[in-house]
Amino acid sequence: MKLHILAIVFTGILISCNSSDKTTTIKEESPDTETIVANESNTKDKQLKPIDTDEALIATALMSAPEESRANCKVIGYNMTGEFVTLREGDNQFIVLADDPKKDGFNAACYHKDLEPFMARGRTLKAEGKNYKEVFDIREAEMKAGKLKIPNGATLHIYYGKKTTYDPETSKVEDARLRYVVYMPWATAESTGLPEKPYAANHPWIMNPGTHRAHIMISPVPEDKE
Incomplete structure (x- = not known):
């Protein structure tokens, strides 16, 4: 029984770690997205003369x-x-x-x-x-x-x-x-x-x-x- 409980706890920890890694990945991608938007805006501005x-x-x-x-x-x-x-x-x-x-x-x-x-x-x-x-x-x-x-x-x-x-x-x-x-x-x-x-x-x-x-x-x- 104890082994069964430990297995459940261990599985929960693994899921939690994976979720944390995914969240971190999404956050790390955000600056790249902002850079692309900023670059598009700058390109538009450069069209003006x-x-x-x-x-x-x-x-x-x-x-x-x-x-x-x-x-x-x-x-x-x-x-x-x-x-x-x-x-x-x-x-x-x-x-x-x-x-x-x-x-x-x-x-x-x-x-x-x-x-x-x-x-x-x-x-x-x-x-x-x-x-x-x-x-x-x-x-x-x-x-x-x-x-x-x-x-x-x-x-x-x-x-x-x-x-x-x-x-x-x-x-x-x-x-x-x-x-x-x-x-x-x-x-x-x-x-x-x-x-x-x-x-x-x-x-x-x-x-x-x-x-x-x-x-x-x-x-x-x-x-x-x-």
């Missing part, structure tokens, strides 16, 4: 345009040497304004070509040293006098973010996102039924109501926060 060529400026700026229109958009903006030029010719309804490489962060825009006189006037006034309020007031006066026009319903797409690196394979800028503007000169909250501030994230609202620059703002929630 700085926007430091005219070609990169064009590619990233086009991300502000509707995908089906990008092939034929005209692209304008500052090149890498600081000159404001036509970076690429185009023949559809959109003009794309590339990011200014000398400014912090990233900001590119795509707008209907009928907005170009209004946009160009703003760039001219800024180049003359006018501040935001002066530019606003001058263009408002010119709109009222019929010297300048913003087509009702003309759109502006803005692609922006704090970082200036991008994926050359997709042309996406790191952490950049889109927001949209629909111009409706002189519109108000009363005439549109829209609030003057968003009720919640992703809600449209009207900005600069009652002025020449009245517009509907639409700021989509980033995909990773939906």
Whole structure:
């Protein structure tokens, strides 16, 4: 009987040792798994490059345009040497304004070509040293006098973010996102039924109501926060 009890105890010890060895093996494999994940993450990070060529400026700026229109958009903006030029010719309804490489962060825009006189006037006034309020007031006066026009319903797409690196394979800028503007000169909250501030994230609202620059703002929630 005693021998039988000893055999049972001995068998239990063996099982316990084997289980301990297996647990140890699993734990020892964990760092290797973490290393693989880390290496994959680092590889992904290494795909990102700085926007430091005219070609990169064009590619990233086009991300502000509707995908089906990008092939034929005209692209304008500052090149890498600081000159404001036509970076690429185009023949559809959109003009794309590339990011200014000398400014912090990233900001590119795509707008209907009928907005170009209004946009160009703003760039001219800024180049003359006018501040935001002066530019606003001058263009408002010119709109009222019929010297300048913003087509009702003309759109502006803005692609922006704090970082200036991008994926050359997709042309996406790191952490950049889109927001949209629909111009409706002189519109108000009363005439549109829209609030003057968003009720919640992703809600449209009207900005600069009652002025020449009245517009509907639409700021989509980033995909990773939906």
